[in-house]
Amino acid sequence: MSVVSIGRATRPHTEPAVADPHPGRGLLQDEPLIFELDAWEKTGVDFPPEELGEAPDGSDLAGLTRAEPLALPGLSEPEVMRHYVRLSQKNHAIDLALYPLGSCTMKHNPRLNEKLARLPGFADLHPLQPVSTAQGALALMDTLAHWLKTLTGMPAVALSPKAGAHGELCGLLAIRAAHEARGDARRTVLVPTSAHGTNPATATHVGYQVEEIAQTADGHVDIADLAARLNEDVAAVMVTNPNTCGLFERDVIEIARLTHAAGAYFYCDGANFNAIVGRVRPGDLGVDAMHINLHKTFSTPHGGGGPGAGPVVFSAALAPHAPVPWITHGEGGFALVEHAEGEAAGALGRRCAFHGQMGMYVRALAYMMSHGADGLRQVAEDAVLNANYVKARLSGVMTAAYPDGPCMHEALFDDRWLEGSGVTTLDFAKAMIDAGFHPMTMYFPLVVHGAMLIEPTETESRRELDRFCDTLLELAAAVRAGDTERFTGAPFHAPLRRLDETAAARKPRLRWTG
Amino acid sequence: MSVVSIGRATRPHTEPAVADPHPGRGLLQDEPLIFELDAWEKTGVDFPPEELGEAPDGSDLAGLTRAEPLALPGLSEPEVMRHYVRLSQKNHAIDLALYPLGSCTMKHNPRLNEKLARLPGFADLHPLQPVSTAQGALALMDTLAHWLKTLTGMPAVALSPKAGAHGELCGLLAIRAAHEARGDARRTVLVPTSAHGTNPATATHVGYQVEEIAQTADGHVDIADLAARLNEDVAAVMVTNPNTCGLFERDVIEIARLTHAAGAYFYCDGANFNAIVGRVRPGDLGVDAMHINLHKTFSTPHGGGGPGAGPVVFSAALAPHAPVPWITHGEGGFALVEHAEGEAAGALGRRCAFHGQMGMYVRALAYMMSHGADGLRQVAEDAVLNANYVKARLSGVMTAAYPDGPCMHEALFDDRWLEGSGVTTLDFAKAMIDAGFHPMTMYFPLVVHGAMLIEPTETESRRELDRFCDTLLELAAAVRAGDTERFTGAPFHAPLRRLDETAAARKPRLRWTG
Amino acid sequence: MRYLPLSDRDRAGMLAVIGAADIDALFADVPAAARLAGPVDLPLAAGELEVERALSALAAQNRAAGAGPFFCGAGAYRHHVPASVDHLIQRSEFLTSYTPYQPEIAQGTLQVLFEFQTQVGALLGLPVANASMYDGSTACAEAVMMAARVTRRGKAILSGGLHPQYAAATHTLAHSAGVETCRLATAIDAEDAVVAAIDADTACVVVQTPNVFGSATDVSFIAQAAHAAGALLIVVVTEAVSLGLLKSPGEMGADIAVAEGQSIGNGLNFGGPYVGLFACREALVRQAPGRLCGETVDAEGRRGFVLTLSTREQHIRRDKATSNICTNSGLCALAFSIHLSLLGGVGLARLARLNHARARALRAALTAIPGVEALTPRMFNEFAVRLPTSAAPLVEALAGRGVIAGVPISRLDPGGGLDDVLLVCATETTTAADIDALAGALAEELAR
């Protein structure tokens, strides 16, 4: 048992022999799986008994029904509440503390947006009911489209993509359609090494080959390398801007120019749009297509993994190839173009059933209207200010990957400062958990060794930023002091200790089997 | 540092030198007061700027405005979310685990009821808008009244009382009005020693003297003592049934007979109606007035202390003295009688502004309709079954106060079994916290030494009851084993250790002063 | 049944453990004559969908305030409550917890109460505030009972501007305990009349500002008069938003201040649940009703909060308690506290100014109608108008046209001889279009 000081330095204490808290002690409840609650024969939903007698008779479903009744537990409502409330308390959340996952833009999710998305006029609306009975919904989508186009300075937008990665597919499919329309069958997409994994995955998923573009020592696209790789087989250049190192691609206009000169299109990964919204329009940079993660910049909640929404804005060159559906406005109000034929024959096709993530559109538009043009600009400024503040406060101790010049919305550190300490980036991150914070994004981007990518977002107060920086500095001091155990054994204070991910992958147990 | 085994016996562990969890470690966040967040000059609510210029001019509020601007912190919404979410995680709740507070009926609160109470037709309705525009609200109140009267077998009900204690006032005021109407100025109310504190407090609050009725050794009203005390100065007998020892007053019909024979009225504290709803009608027992805590039997949430609602049902003798308002139904629909005059001249008066706790009525009626006549009967049966199950499982080790015969909805234990152990009822209760449960009601009723009053309610599964009983038995074994420290020092695993209530009362600090 | 976890198999097994033959055995103490053989005569269990449908149908029979132009006030006010407030009060840990009797696992509720008490104290300008009362009217009644205890006197003087239902609720309670209430004649602007009514048996003077007609008064002179006679001044506020702008009761010399807190954080709810605010001078704290939360430390010296001074309360003091209150209005107090922690002093002042501005616009529009006269001096967000006709039928007629015009004062005070007086109110939720709609409809109705 080692004696270490943890948390804010004011209250040193003895490290317990085993970790705390333990589920099942104090307020933190232990909770079995729903399959372990002895509820196989019950149900927590009541139905009018009189109609249940009417079993399907021979005429309809003879021979089509299950041989064995479906075996799933049905809990009473009190049991269900307990189950999920107990489980919920084992999660970190943006509502609990700063959540500095770089590239994820974990910002505050206004509750007004949740309320509005639940208005029956939006939530209880069928995608295929007559459009004459859904004019308000189409108006909302049209308004959202207007905001997105104005903020990006682009002439067209496809709302339907269901997340950023789905938007990337959409963008590349439009690019493919544009080339095909010219009879140009290009096969390669250029992607910087620092790109998010979805970028290369997207390119191959729609049948392109990926070639990597080198990165300069100061964290930017290597223009010379790009120029060298551009040729008539290159369909698109996919660049993230601001990039995943948290830097604005200074040469972005040149990148666009070179790309266009080679007959390729410039796809911009807009996951980091939060850093520039209201201050820079991608349309002014020569971008041809860019997805916008509404669940990042426009604050629709991440929900533990989704849903999101990934509208894609298009340049005039690509606009004719946008997927269906889209909205038109005429005499009779708003209408939907739902089939890639006739006037829509240039469309790349359809990407999903129905019209996209309406629930997210409501939230995103409420967010935009709340901030307004002025507030959105302030969002970018505060996001960048907060990141630079963290970078400034931590740089004395941790090694910034790109110390010179300002960063954008996230501060990137590498692990040089941990060298020889016996503490890895992962260990350091797990110790942050003990101190009450969610770790930053780790080991991404790949171009930086042991990367730690910190994105505080604009919805953090200076007080919370200071608390965060103080904690990291205190932890860093503990690293220097050789308190290795505090890191290698961490977390000690989470609901569980460090989990064995290798064992999980070796013999996967992906469902409960009793 | 003692080595003890805690929680379920499977995982013995070493007791840490200091308590865990600590706010500020892992997921449990430390949170200062709102006054300590440096937000004096901010606000988290936006207003249309254009109208704010219009300061009140001389003609209206000259000389009436604050000398100093109001000094209160205004937090941004992200900060507010953090503050209250963090604080919330320091509470126990029925949604987290069994909450066996005897006499409090901490049962599941259906979320349907929360949803319905928020329908604009109920939640956004002004108490003084024309009744012609609130017919649905009056219909709902009328329906609720019908259910309450039918379930209690009583001819009248006053809905407006705002909680149980407010209902007690209402009942005694009706009794006073009834006596006064006859010119009978009685001054005494008889109350058993085991009564809830609100009973004697209510009686003196409306100007009565309280006399205590003795209790028999087996936990019932001492009929002989009652008979001896009844005389022409006694205005009312106030008895809780089922009583606070968790027993049904076997002689209740005789109590009513004796009371009436002495010219007094029989007030029944109906806080424990949950034990008999659907199986026994108080009207069949001779009761003249009884409050019903909608927040107990009919599951409106307790909300950390309220709000509740305490409708009072009346016998025919007291019905004419019910307070305004009440609902009438005629040609033009529902109407409200709001003034104690004319046809309503017998009314005891008015108890509060407006018409009572509409928000609670919606919830309670939704609860009643969901259960129906059959389900409510099942509620009583399961509540009683659960309490007897706990009593049966624990009685081998803990001393039941009234071991013979069944209990009703709660099981009462005394502290004889702790004698000589160095562990008090309070210590034992605090150790329950460490094991993940809220303590039972302690030291009440007063007639039992070191009382522990356990009310599980009907919304607990057998599994949760077993978990609870296993835990208490394991704790009891630890008492026997002489593990005193585990109790006297408890809780060790709550967000805070035991709090110094004496210090708090000695020099009260009732607000933040900086 | 979806809310009952026990299965029939559970029930049978548990009866066996208990050693009871059947469930009836557990009800053996119930006299045979009183045992119901089967369900009472009410509908049987219903699914969630069915219940939702039935109650939604009732809700749809009400004209929600927000459904159109709406001008009612008179003690209940329609304000905008931020969505985050309602979200937070629905957190299981707040919604489904009991009174914080076990402070170690109730620090969430307790810290909120401590913050609430501090906010209420600041708002009302008095050092001690309790953890809430049922509502403003019951708080008023309890304040009078307290004043009688403190002064050991038997009379309360109620101003003619006090909300008539507050006066009635106060009278009912006080009267039963032998405290006489002397309510002065209903008057739009005669708070000063209370001074003359003070005598040697006067325990307290109760004055509301802004009064039920919407008129604000600096009651400092009443405080002086009351104190000079050994009586206490109780100030009542029904529109808490006014405190963002107006002098606090404490600033004007109140000994006890009570307020309806509904305006902040809470919806109209057809009259309840609301939240009573109660504050007083430090010296009076041991006579105050209701719960109090205080600061203390835990066994390791860390700051924490507990319910305190409970020797005043029914569960300890029983028949000697300062009040019988037990359940109070905790969740509404939480909503109040959250909304106020968003607003802050800066926001509440802005909100108050906005309310005032809208009410001025409303007054300008209504008084432009021939025959309509504004009666309320020193108006905050509510005022009385005299109409050339009886107010109640006119309000009905306007309701038929989709406009909820306000509260006829005769509804509150039927015998007051003010049948032609209508109370109207504007808040930040009142739009220019709403005002136009009322003015237009009113002018038309009056022209008929």
Add this chain to the structure above:
Amino acid sequence: MRYLPLSDRDRAGMLAVIGAADIDALFADVPAAARLAGPVDLPLAAGELEVERALSALAAQNRAAGAGPFFCGAGAYRHHVPASVDHLIQRSEFLTSYTPYQPEIAQGTLQVLFEFQTQVGALLGLPVANASMYDGSTACAEAVMMAARVTRRGKAILSGGLHPQYAAATHTLAHSAGVETCRLATAIDAEDAVVAAIDADTACVVVQTPNVFGSATDVSFIAQAAHAAGALLIVVVTEAVSLGLLKSPGEMGADIAVAEGQSIGNGLNFGGPYVGLFACREALVRQAPGRLCGETVDAEGRRGFVLTLSTREQHIRRDKATSNICTNSGLCALAFSIHLSLLGGVGLARLARLNHARARALRAALTAIPGVEALTPRMFNEFAVRLPTSAAPLVEALAGRGVIAGVPISRLDPGGGLDDVLLVCATETTTAADIDALAGALAEELAR
């Protein structure tokens, strides 16, 4: 601005710490030409009340499904979702957390995913299920891509009963990757036609049951035919509630099953967000798209859950990944899982029976109208009717009368020559009164 915690004082102080002269200094890398000098041409910030008003006005321009008789299905179904589901998914800890990358502080989400996977597996009758896809249609497209990878073949046969928008979405994606899709002619009951289309290059056969016309088929014979040819069978389910009653895809021999999970726990939302269910045989797991949650232990040997087999995924495998999916449909999966944990097998079976019973009642009412003919054999809760007139204008006319009658198949398949075919659907939310209203209005319209 209510969502931005920094005050101007904070900003100035922080710039000083950073050592930047002003905020513009931090944007120095942006080419001067691309720097916007001021706000873009959009409205300025608005208060919560204003935003709520504006968007509520838009919502009010839509005819909510629940506002009256309503019969649309065709891939999106109106079911009753218990209030507790929506309450729970709004818990901050679920709503505002990210993908569970740090398992030690994400056990809540992870245990839910493990339970979800187990539920989905049981429902679809296959051993492995992933942690959700965007929706049923994208899951279908990914399943086809997976089948092509697994079989290294280049063709997918899509049944004529597959939802046309699923077919379109699948075609768009597959085509780009060089996988040919062969969609058979739209047909109400011709699932067997796929058998004849299978050839040596066939990677998979995609069959929907109940199909887009509502007809259920035991596809075991297709499984046999596909397997005999070395192809995989992909079964698509758009109405998850049917699985309470009908044979699961796995039971009928599916290698991969995908479903739209919206019916359970999720509202209509005008088409999204929904939740795609994806399950497959054990042997195929390493080719499956999307996240997988697996069981493991912590350093003290306690059970816990983690994301696993991520070497399939984009963030590890990059251009070699099985899919590019990252954000999925976590919160909708949570809603699905909560609702299903309330229902259980017992409840889902009852719900399915109730749906079927209501659809039978609907069919009886509609086919009683002269000229209306039911076309769908083996109907679950949805069926096609042939009308004596074109369906789309009729639906418009009925909408004008307050009845949303269903989906004209021409909306999904304009060139399909089925202009007179209407898809109608009934669920547990459909009342006898609704059915009467439709039947009555339809009879009247047809009689005109």
